[in-house]
Amino acid sequence: MAGKLSHDQNFKNLIVDYPSEALEFFAPEEAPRPGDEVRIVPVREEQLQAKLSGRYRRLDVPLLAEWTDGRREAVLFAVEEESDPLRFSPLRLIHYCTDLAELFGTRRVVPVVVFLRPGAVRGPLTIGTERRDYLSFDYLVCALGDMPARDWLNSNNLVARVNLPNMRLPAGGRLEAYASAVRGLLDLEQDPNRLEKYIDFIDIYADLSDNERRSYREQHPEESGMIVGLNQRAREEGRQEGRVEGERAVLVRMLRRRFGALPPVVDRRLGGASVTDLENWADNVLDAGTLDEVFHPR
The missing domain is CATH 3.40.1350 (Trna Endonuclease; Chain: A, domain 1)
Known part of the structure; x- marks a missing residue:
């Protein structure tokens, strides 16, 4: 993350x-x-x-x-x-x-x-x-x-829950605050991108030790599994984005060598393309007589 x-x-x-x-x-x-x-x-x-x-x-x-x-x-x-x-x-x-x-x-x-x-x-x-x-x-x-964290452990306000690690904690209370923050986020937010973002937020401010993280995994296996899933999703998206960027960069170089400077409409089209689209267009470059034929082959 x-x-x-x-x-x-x-x-x-x-x-x-x-x-x-x-x-x-x-x-x-x-x-x-x-x-x-x-x-x-x-x-x-x-x-x-x-x-x-x-x-x-x-x-x-x-x-x-x-x-x-x-x-x-x-x-x-x-x-x-x-x-x-x-x-x-x-x-x-x-x-x-x-x-x-x-x-x-x-x-x-x-x-x-x-x-x-x-x-x-x-x-x-x-x-x-x-x-x-x-x-x-x-x-x-x-x-x-x-602010005493204990007053907000069961709050339905997402902003309060993710800020539990920033509140006043009793001795040894950091793990409980972290667990409640994560549980609140998972209960109150469904969007996977925001879940990923605010798990990061909670991690940053909780700053758990290795022993505390181990204890959390043992005490909260279900939530831990969901966090692992978010981590894996983030890594996969990062790999996919890297692949898309690489394919796009190669195609841009090929198009510029063949047709010169690219108009803004082409830049926009490439920016929203999938890996499959980029690969297909790259295959069309050598046979295309015009820039338009790259995207609309005869």
Whole structure:
């Protein structure tokens, strides 16, 4: 499976893949309620870069929640993951939130900070003098490292379950948290690609020792077998993708030598082709009088 990514990218993937569950877990005070007809979409980085230009600050991913039933006005959630509390800057977050408010023409912005380690920095931040405060800024805090894992072992929220290894664990509790995280993922997610991705996520943050992994396999043979199956599927897909890429590269070289530069439509066609298609087209190259005849032989 994939190697370790940055914490920022791990959590960005999680929020984009599960926006409703992320808000429910990270920002329960402001998240949509069960039964709300709401659309939650990530704000694309390209849009932020284009609109904010030099003021663009890449934190994590803002989410726009729009209530289609009209119960509430739209809300922007500015979610930032912080792995090291000492690096967190509420001043930077203020700038980011005001930029978002200006960009979208709204004051309905909810700052959310997810602290991965213990020692969360809580608000509010006030700016002013001894006479009075001129600016007060507060934000929601999800302090993963301070949350007791036992409170979430049976949660139906997938984002909470995969984050069990990041929560406060009792001595010797890491294996139980890992097992509950894996079981929750397997129960709540059916897509094999996401299962593979978030087994990786759990593995990264659980960081089990060899002895703990051995104990897990002995105590949870069914789940262990499913994980092995996901690993085998990932390896097979990797081999298949490597074969496709190899066949495609050979065919591109053959086509360029025979017909010169390739038009974009051919590049797109090759990009979506199977190994069988690529092999058949390669067989046609020598006899084809035109590029079109490679794909449509007479």
